[in-house]
Amino acid sequence: MLKNIDPALNADVLHALRAMGHGDTLAIVDTNFPADAVARKSVIGKLLRIDNVSAARAMEAVLSVLPLDTPLQPSVGRMEVMGAPDELPVVQREVQAVVDRAEGKSPPLYGIERFAFYEEAKRAYCVIVTGETRFYGCFLLTKGVIPPAA
Numbered sequence: 001m002l003k004n005i006d007p008a009l010n011a012d013v014l015h016a017l018r019a020m021g022h023g024d025t026l027a028i029v030d031t032n033f034p035a036d037a038v039a040r041k042s043v044i045g046k047l048l049r050i051d052n053v054s055a056a057r058a059m060e061a062v063l064s065v066l067p068l069d070t071p072l073q074p075s076v077g078r079m080e081v082m083g084a085p086d087e088l089p090v091v092q093r094e095v096q097a098v099v100d101r102a103e104g105k106s107p108p109l110y111g112i113e114r115f116a117f118y119e120e121a122k123r124a125y126c127v128i129v130t131g132e133t134r135f136y137g138c139f140l141l142t143k144g145v146i147p148p149a150a
Contacts, residue, residue, distance in 0.1 A: 008061035013048050016126040017066050020143045026066075027121040028058050028128050030091075030137030038118060039127035048128045055137035056094040058130040062141070063102035069144035070103055074110040077140035079117045086111070091137040112140060 001007060005014070020026065024043075028050075029035050039047035050058040068075040076099050081087045088096070092109060100106045112120060120140055121127055130137065 006061040006064045008050050008053055008057065009065065010050070013050060013062075013128060014065070016044055016048055016128075017062065020066075020125045022143060022145050023069065024125040024143050025120070025123070026062075026126050026128060026141050026143070027124045028055060028062065028130060028139045028141065029121070030055060030130060030132035030134065032133075032135065033121075033129065033138055034118070035127055035129040038121045039129075041122040042127050043125045048126050050128055050130050052131040054094070055091055055130050055132040055134075055139065056098050058128065058132070059095050059098045059139065060102070062128070063098065066141065067144040067146050068099075068103060068107070069142040070105075070107040073142065074107065075142040075144065076107070076109050077112045077117070077120070078109040079136050079138040080111040080113050081136055082114055085113070089134065089136050091132065091134040095137075095139060109139070
């Protein structure tokens, strides 16, 4: 255990989040996502895990240390529901609430078609699988910057 570090963040996840640079992306995915196969094509080439927690809880842990790139662009993408791209399932609304709290405002999640999401995740810096069992609990985050102290 470390002080002031969310206990859901294990050493592998912390290393990846710290090693990422501005504009790099990461995928947080549910248990139904082909996470291992996709993660093998990511920059780090192996699957990372935040086991036994919901997508919202994993997002909360990640956003406790990761700045989003929201001032410049939408920074959190969500896998669209097939046949209903504007629908926001409960899992996605929960994640939106976590993003809102972390950012202190409400930057909307942007939709990514299911198969396009798979391709984007392959190009991500890393893929983190959660214990989320609900469908469409898959998200893509873009890392931002922390400005220097004035």
